[in-house]
Structure formats: C-alpha cells, structure tokens
Amino acid sequence: MTVVRLAAIAVIFLCLGAATAAGVFAFIPNPGSPPSIFDDFKWSSISNGYWHVYAAGGTARINYSILTLHGDTIEMDHRLQTDPYRTVVVVKIRATHFGKFSIGLGAYHSTAVSFEFDVDGAKCLRPSKEGTQIDILQPWLKPPTHRWFYLMLTLTNPYPYATSLTPAMTKPVTVACSLYGAHRQLLVSHRPITPPTELHYAAIDLINMRTWDTGNNYQVDWIYAGPASGSPLPVR
Amino acid sequence: MPAMPETAVAPTRLRAVLLAGALFTFFFAAYAFTMSADLNNNGDTNIRIAIAENLLQGHVDLKGWTMQFPLHIKKEFYDSRLWWCTNGVDVCSTYLLGQPLAIIPIDLAGSAITRHERWPLGPGVTTFDHLVGPLFGSLEAVVFFLFAVALGYGRRRSLVLTLIFAFATSVWPDEQSVLEHTEVAFFVLLGVYLAYQARHGGRGRLMAILAGAALGGAAMTRYQDAAVGVLGVAIYLLWPGMGWRRLGYLSLVGIGLLPFIGLDLWWDWVRFGSPLATGHHETLLGYAAWLGAPGLWVSPGKGLLWYSPTIFLMAPAAVPFARRFPSLAASFVAMVLAFTAFYSIITFWHGDPAWGPRYMYPVLPYVTLPLGVLFTRRWRFPAMVWLLTAIFVLAGLTVQLAAVTVSEWRGWYRVIQYEQNQGHPWLWIASRYRYFWNVHESPLNFQLRSLYQLTYDSVFHSSRYVIAPPAEEKVLDDLANNYAINQWNIWWASNEYNWWMGEQKVILGVILLLSLMLAGGTYIGAELGGLFEQPAIQVGAEPLPEAA
Numbered sequence: 001m002t003v004v005r006l007a008a009i010a011v012i013f014l015c016l017g018a019a020t021a022a023g024v025f026a027f028i029p030n031p032g033s034p035p036s037i038f039d040d041f042k043w044s045s046i047s048n049g050y051w052h053v054y055a056a057g058g059t060a061r062i063n064y065s066i067l068t069l070h071g072d073t074i075e076m077d078h079r080l081q082t083d084p085y086r087t088v089v090v091v092k093i094r095a096t097h098f099g100k101f102s103i104g105l106g107a108y109h110s111t112a113v114s115f116e117f118d119v120d121g122a123k124c125l126r127p128s129k130e131g132t133q134i135d136i137l138q139p140w141l142k143p144p145t146h147r148w149f150y151l152m153l154t155l156t157n158p159y160p161y162a163t164s165l166t167p168a169m170t171k172p173v174t175v176a177c178s179l180y181g182a183h184r185q186l187l188v189s190h191r192p193i194t195p196p197t198e199l200h201y202a203a204i205d206l207i208n209m210r211t212w213d214t215g216n217n218y219q220v221d222w223i224y225a226g227p228a229s230g231s232p233l234p235v236r
Numbered sequence: 237m238p239a240m241p242e243t244a245v246a247p248t249r250l251r252a253v254l255l256a257g258a259l260f261t262f263f264f265a266a267y268a269f270t271m272s273a274d275l276n277n278n279g280d281t282n283i284r285i286a287i288a289e290n291l292l293q294g295h296v297d298l299k300g301w302t303m304q305f306p307l308h309i310k311k312e313f314y315d316s317r318l319w320w321c322t323n324g325v326d327v328c329s330t331y332l333l334g335q336p337l338a339i340i341p342i343d344l345a346g347s348a349i350t351r352h353e354r355w356p357l358g359p360g361v362t363t364f365d366h367l368v369g370p371l372f373g374s375l376e377a378v379v380f381f382l383f384a385v386a387l388g389y390g391r392r393r394s395l396v397l398t399l400i401f402a403f404a405t406s407v408w409p410d411e412q413s414v415l416e417h418t419e420v421a422f423f424v425l426l427g428v429y430l431a432y433q434a435r436h437g438g439r440g441r442l443m444a445i446l447a448g449a450a451l452g453g454a455a456m457t458r459y460q461d462a463a464v465g466v467l468g469v470a471i472y473l474l475w476p477g478m479g480w481r482r483l484g485y486l487s488l489v490g491i492g493l494l495p496f497i498g499l500d501l502w503w504d505w506v507r508f509g510s511p512l513a514t515g516h517h518e519t520l521l522g523y524a525a526w527l528g529a530p531g532l533w534v535s536p537g538k539g540l541l542w543y544s545p546t547i548f549l550m551a552p553a554a555v556p557f558a559r560r561f562p563s564l565a566a567s568f569v570a571m572v573l574a575f576t577a578f579y580s581i582i583t584f585w586h587g588d589p590a591w592g593p594r595y596m597y598p599v600l601p602y603v604t605l606p607l608g609v610l611f612t613r614r615w616r617f618p619a620m621v622w623l624l625t626a627i628f629v630l631a632g633l634t635v636q637l638a639a640v641t642v643s644e645w646r647g648w649y650r651v652i653q654y655e656q657n658q659g660h661p662w663l664w665i666a667s668r669y670r671y672f673w674n675v676h677e678s679p680l681n682f683q684l685r686s687l688y689q690l691t692y693d694s695v696f697h698s699s700r701y702v703i704a705p706p707a708e709e710k711v712l713d714d715l716a717n718n719y720a721i722n723q724w725n726i727w728w729a730s731n732e733y734n735w736w737m738g739e740q741k742v743i744l745g746v747i748l749l750l751s752l753m754l755a756g757g758t759y760i761g762a763e764l765g766g767l768f769e770q771p772a773i774q775v776g777a778e779p780l781p782e783a784a
Contacts, residue, residue, distance in 0.1 A: 001767070008762040015755035022748035030738050032354035052735035056716040057704020072704040073716060079356060079736055108359040108736070109276070109718065205356045212717065213707040 033081040033205065036226020041065045052077040058211055067220040069101065069211045077208045080105075082201065083227035085160040089153045089207055090233050092221040093117060098143035099216035103223070105155055105204050112199050114210075115153040115177045117218075119143050122151070122188070124177035128195040137179055137188045148221070149187075150180035150233055157201040165202060172196035180233060242388045246763065255763050256378055262756030263377040263402055267370035269749040270640050272412050273730035275362045276718055278589050281414045283317055283329050285365045288336040288343050296506050297326035312667045314518035316584070322509035330515035333503055334423075334457025335416045338372070339365050356736050363727075366414045373411025376422040377402045380601055383429045386436070387561065389608040391764050396611065401604045404632035405544040409639035410597045413590065416457050421598035423454035424465035424571075427489075428601075431469040432564065434485050444473075444485040448492020455496045456503075461598055464574040466493070468602075472567035519583050519667070528580025532593045537672035540599075542680055543592040543639075546632045547603045549610060549625060556613050557606035568602035575599050584666035591644045591679070635680065638687040641726060645719035647682035649703060652711055662711050690724060 042065040044050050053060055057072030080087070082105075091103050095117070102125075104114030116123040121139035125132055158171035175197050178189040207225045211218060228235040246252040276282070286298050293299070303318055321328040346364025350357055380401050384394035401407060411418045427450035434443035447469060455462035466489070473486050501511035508515050533539050541547050558565035579585050579595040587594040607625075615621045651671050652662045660670075671677035689701035702722050705712040715721070723730045728746050762768060 005762070005767045008758055008767055011758045012755050012762075015751040015758065019748050019751035019755065022744045022751065026741055026744040026748065027352070029352055030354045030741070033356070049731070049734040049739050052731060054720060054722075054731070055702070056722055057702060073713075075717065077735065108356060205358070212713060214704075215707075 033079040034226075035081045035083070036224070036230050037078060037080060037207075038222065038224045038226075038230070038232075039078075040222040041067045041220070050078070057214075058216065065221075069209070069216055069218045069220070071216060072212065072214050074211045074216075075208060076210070077109075077206050078225075079205060080207050080225050082155075082157075082204050084157060086154060086156045086228045086235070087204065087226065088155075088228050088231045088235055089115075089223070089225045090231055091151050091209070091223045092148060093151060093218060094148045094221075095143065095145055095216075095218045097215055097217035098145065099218075100211060100213045101216065101218050102208075102210050103151055103153055104208050104210065105153065105206070105225075106208065107203055107205055111208060111210070112204060113153065113155060113175050113197070115151050117149070117151055119215075122177075122179050124153075124175065124190050124192060126175045126192065126197045126199070128198050130195050133192060133195065133197075135177075135190055135192045137177055137190050148182040150184060152176075152178040152180065152231075152233060152235070154178070154228070154235060155201065155204065159201070165200065173199050173201050184233060242390055243386050245382060245385050245391070247769075251763065251768065255760065256382070258756040258759035258763070259378045259381055259398075260374050260756075261752050262760060263374035264370050265749045265752035265756065266402075267373045267408070267411050268367060269726075269728075269746070269753065270408075270412065271363075271366060271370065271727050272414075272640070272643075272725050273723075273727045273732040274643055274645070274719055274725060275359055275366070275732075277366075277414060280317060280331075280416075281335075281366070282362070284331050284335045284416070285339055285343070285362065287329055287331060287333075288339040288365070291336060292340060292343070296503075297321045297328050299326075301327040303327045311517070311519045312583070312665055316516060316518050316520075316666075319508065319515040319517060321507055328507040328515060331416075332456050332459065332500060334453065335368060335419055337456075338368050338419065342367055342371075353737075353741070359736055363733075369411040369414035369418060372419040372422045373402075373407060376407065376411075376418060376425060376601070379422065379426050379429055380605070383425070383432070383601075383605060384608055386429070386432060387564075387605070387608060389612055393608060393611040395760065395764055397604070397608050400546060400607070400629055400632070401601065403636060404546055404629050405600050405604060406540070406592050406597055406636065406639075407600055408636045409591050409644075410594065412640050413594070413644075415590065415594055417461075417594050417597045420454045420457045420461045421601065423450050423452075423457065424461060424468075424598055425601045426450040427454065427465050427469055428472065428567065431472055431485075431489065435473060435482075440481075440485060441488055444488035445492040448489035448494075449496070450492075451489065452493045452496025455493060456499055459500055460578060461575075462493075464571050464578070464598075467574055468567040468571035471570050472563050475563050475566055521581050521583070523581050523583050523585050525577065525580045528582070528585040529576050531585060531672055532576055532580055532596055535672040536675040536678040536680070538586050538593045540593050540596050542678075543635060544600060544603075544632055545628050545635065546607065548628050549607050550603055552615075552621060552624075553606045553609050556609045560609065565606070568606070571602055572599045586666070586669065586672065588666055588669055589644075589648055589664075591639055634684070638680075638683045641724055641729075642683055642686040642690055643719050643721050643725045644679065644683070645715055646686045646703065646721040647679035649705075649712060649715050649721055650682040650686075651677050651679060652715070656709075656712075664711075694724075 041062045046053055046060050046062060054075040058074035059070050060074050060076060061068050089103050098119040100118050102114040102116040104111035106112040113126045116125060122137040124135040124137055154176040156174040158173055159169055176191040179187045181187050224232055240247045246255050290299055317330055318327055319330060343361060343365050346361045350360030377398055381394050381398040384397050385391055427447045430443045430447035430450055434440040434447060451462050451465045454465050469489055470486055473482050504513050505511045531538055534541055575596055610621060610625055654677050655662055693701050703716060705716040720730055720732055727733055728742050734742050
C-alpha cells in the first residue's frame, strides 16, 4: 500500500513538473511577426504552417516554385508587421482559368482591403461607412488567361508617427491598387478617396490570398508584403 | 480513526479542499484541451467580450458599433442582442453583466500574455477569453460532485455520476460553446446545493445567504434562469414542513440575492435609461407552448432527450429518487417545468443558431443527479439496469464527442443546403427556422455523419467528404469561409492556431493540459481509492517490549 501511495504521489509531482516545464517553455516569447515577407515558393511548403491554409473544395500546391490555386475556396494567411508609413503587397500572378482571386490586408479571418483579380475584371475593395466599396480598375469580357500580371495593393498610414490612437485622429488611410503587365508596365492605377476608407491602420496584422466560387486556376510566382522600400516594383 | 460519514467529501478539511482542487484541475484541463478552434462562435460571446473590453475602457456602450434598420422593419428582424442606448445614438447590448465581469480578469491576463508572446492580439486575447467556458464548466462539475456526495451516493459513485454529467450530457458542448448558459447553470446549481446544505448541514443561516448570493450570480447573468432557481430553492426550503425557521432561511436567500438585483436594475438604467428597460424590443413572447415544449424535449432537431440521452435513465431513477428525497425532487421537477414553460413560449425558443436546446441546458444537473440512485439501489434485474445505463451513457458520450470534435456549423451548412434544395431560400431570422421536426434535417444526424466523414478523411488522407460551397451562393459561401467546417474543431487538431501561435506553443499547450489532467486524475484516483488512508494499527505488528 505504501509503495502504491508513494508511486501515486510521484506520478502527481511528475505531472505537475511536466506542466510547469511546459508552461515555462511556452512563456518564452515568439520571434513575432516579420516586418516583410517575400515568398517565391522555392523553399516554402503548404503544410508546415508557414502559410495558414484553409481549403473548401480547392487545392493549393507548390510545383517548380509556382504556387497553384485550383478549384473552389482557398484561403492562405500569413502574419505581417505593418510598416509604420506604408505597407505594400505585390504578387506576380497568371490564370489558366479565371474565377475569383484576391490579395488582401486584414486581421484574423477578416480581409479589410483587397485587390481582386476576377473573371470579370480587376477591382479594388475597401471598407467605408456606406459598406464595402468596389472600384473597378479594369473590366474585361474575355479574361486574359496565360499572361503574367503584377498586382500591387498599397495602404498608407495617415499617422505614421503616432504612438497611440485618439478619437480625434479621423484622417482615413489611403488605399491604392495598381495593375502591371507582363513587362512591368503600369496598365492602370487607382487611389479611391470618396467615400473615405473606414479602417484603422493599426488593425492590420496579416496578408492573405484567397480564391472562392468555382473554376479557379491561378498560378502565383511570388508574393511580397512589407515596406515600400523593399518592393520588387516601384511603388506609386 | 472513526469511519468517514457517507456524505463527507474527505476525512479532513484539507483533503476535501485538495480533492475539490484536483477535480477542478482535471475538468478544467479536459475542457480546455477540447476547446473549440472556432473563435467566431455565433457572435453572442464576442458581444459579451466587447462589453467586457468596453467596461475596462469606461464605457457601457459598444464603442464603434453602429446599428441601422430599414424603415418599417418588422419586429422579427430586430436583433435581440443589441439596442440603442439612452442617448439614441450609441449601441448597447441587451446582455447582462455576468459573463462580461467574469471575462474581464481573463481578458486582462490574456492581453498581457498575448503581448508578451508577440501573438496577434485579436485571436490571442479571444482564445483566452473563451476559457470562461471551461472555467464555469469545471466549476459546475465540481459542485455537481459535492452535491452528489452530499446526497449520500458515496464518493466513487459520485465521481462516476459526475463524469457522466461532464462528458455524456450536453454540459460538454455547452461549455465549449462559451455561451452564458454554463455560467448560469453553475450559479443556479450552487444556489440549490447551498440551500440543501442550509437545510441539512450546519451553519444554515450562512448557507442560506450564500445560496442567495449564488442565485444572484445567476441573476446578473440571465435573470429569467435565476428566477427559476429562486422558485426551486423556495420550494425546497418550504416544502414540506414550512415553519418560521425555513421562512427565515428563505428571507436570508432574498437578502443574499438583493445586491445582485440592484446591480441588474442599475445596469438597465445606465444602458437604457430605466431600471426596468431590458433593451428587448423584438417580439419576444407568443410562441405556442404546445409546440415549443415538445420542440424543446422531443423534436428530432432540438429535443433535449436526443442531445442528452442519459435523461432516458430518469425512467427507472425518478421514483426511487423522489421517495428518498421528496422535497428535493419537487424542487427539481418545478425547475424543469418552469424552464420548459418559459422557454416554450419564446419566439426563438430554439436559441438558434446554436447546438441543441441551449436554453434548457441549466436543467441538466436536475435530470442527472437523480441517476445516482441507479448505483445505490438494489434492483430486481441489476444486469438489465447496468446494461441500459451503459447503452445510454455510451450514446450520450458519442453525441457529445460528435458535438465537440466537429464544428456545429458543418451541421448548419447541411441544414441550410437541405432547406434550399427543398426550394426554401435561407434567411437568418430565428423565428422562421423550420427544420426542427424533420428527422432528415436534424443537426444530430448531420453531426454524427460528419464525425464519420472527418474520421474517414483523416484516416485515409482523402478529401472525399470536403464540403465546397456552390458558386454565387452567399449564405453557404460565407458559412464555409467563416468557419472551419472541413477540419476537426478542437483547437490543437485544427490548423487555426499553429500559424500565429507557433507549432511549438501548440505542442507545449497540449503537454501542459494533459499533464494537469493526469496530475488531477491521479490525485482523485488515489484519494477515492483509499491510498491516503492511514493503515490500521495491527497489534501483532507492535514490537513486544523486552522483559526486564
């Protein structure tokens, strides 16, 4: 009986020790969000948690350093530390079959501003007091398949030097969407102003790529997100 | 050492406290281990988190929230959770202070830890805030155990009954949902338990005041449920043999309750300008009770009997329990009837979108505690009773396992898809849902099938049962995008955490919770297995004194 009792006490303290050790190790902080990311899909993987991938009838595969988004719904998220002044997202993309694709900046499971590259055109989306505003940059009747494009989404902080937000700080963030052709020539750029964008710059902490609806087949060569100074394309 | 009374938790006060602590640790770790990866919930908890965070900033309204209704809108479209504050501009919530106040310390600690860990604040803090579900779920389980022991079931049988209550009834998915029913169920159960102690244990007056305070906790969470608790406590204290002493106890219950009623009235006043203004302007009452009551108990889509099939065991247990504890049985029956009567006439009696008849979950202790007599009574056909018990407990466990491991929104997706295939476009208007009486549309049916489907896809690494919404179908598309319906719902098994928390932190969290479960479980096993009892002194073992 005594041996069993001692064994039980030993197990209890062993478990408490393991719990304490796990708690102590868990308390060592993470490195935090990266200030910029550039992924050309040469070394990253879909399954290692580098990207959060949520699929509903779609697939995300990397082959020969090309990310292919195929099928229905795919959401890929990555944490990002926004630049104090301006944050840029650029993606090199082409579609063998258009459906619905977007790059966006937002928070957990929520896209705030995005650039859609859809079957019916390229669009800039942002929140406002009147609801989501959709500005069409470039409509097309026949989607330009098998051609590379560069999509650039830019978000500028109206208060880059502020250390805290006050109710008096009502200047809106500035959103800009630019579409470049295969030779990096600017095709169209748009910076919507009215109605003002309703968004706190400080609320942004991730980038995402999404497809939805059906029949998507997009190929992404690389994606960059971070300060304008690191952008592979000149920021307008 | 004298034999321990059958109604004692442990031979010493210290060991009783340690046992209660071990039980709490075990259940809290188990519930936290099976926490849902769904941080969106059905939106209700997020509103209460917003209330807590706004209170911390000194606001009673929901800062930044706007509410717009089209002109001439019907009352059925009103949001029962929100209304304009006194100034007619800001938005206030109709929810009471109970859960927000419980969330505040967790929110503060979670916010500090999230910043320290450099996690994104949104999902980080919300994850910690959701621990309020496991917190009250485990507290409810501990009180249930203490109550079962107090009824004289014995400690081991009480533990078995508590495990059934905690994992084979809807208590498990209810605490996982982080809705406020777990909290109110805990407070009402605590109130009834303390009233039992007031009548049967020592220090009756103190216990009566504490029972009132416990019901006060319920009153500042869901006052209608607290009213039912007061009814139950009153019946228990006064019947049979009502005398001045019992009336005095009931008065003391009222005194304990009073400050919380005051808090409720004050909260109404600061939000909506009148102590009696609740903020509810939607059509609240008027559902036909003869449809609502069977809907809450036996409908294939919402019947509590199917969501917690252990209640079927009340058939053999009810009469022996009532003979043994007549006044307690009367109190339990009154509470169950009152819950049924009240919620059956509510226009959104089903509480949707939610898992099961959530408004009825606070009655679960009162249809589970009597099952203790199954373990204590001598039956004519004991094998049959044991077999029936095992079957219903196993069925209950399977239902709860399906409920906690698969997102309930996967079932909702199927319900909506079924409705639309029948030619009924889906609208998120609670008073118009109509799936309850069609067995083909029962969420239980969909959830059990989903458990099989996710198991199949996991075991065979297939995507055979992946749900993909049809093109241009907004309701289903939103559902599939907002909720992880194609993966396991438990936080560490989904891929909703590793990308912002880090894979190592997920593993460490799992080790931490499993270790706590094992430590708590081992202590409970050792205590109830008699390992901590002093061995009886054997005369033969005494060394004989040497002869002079």
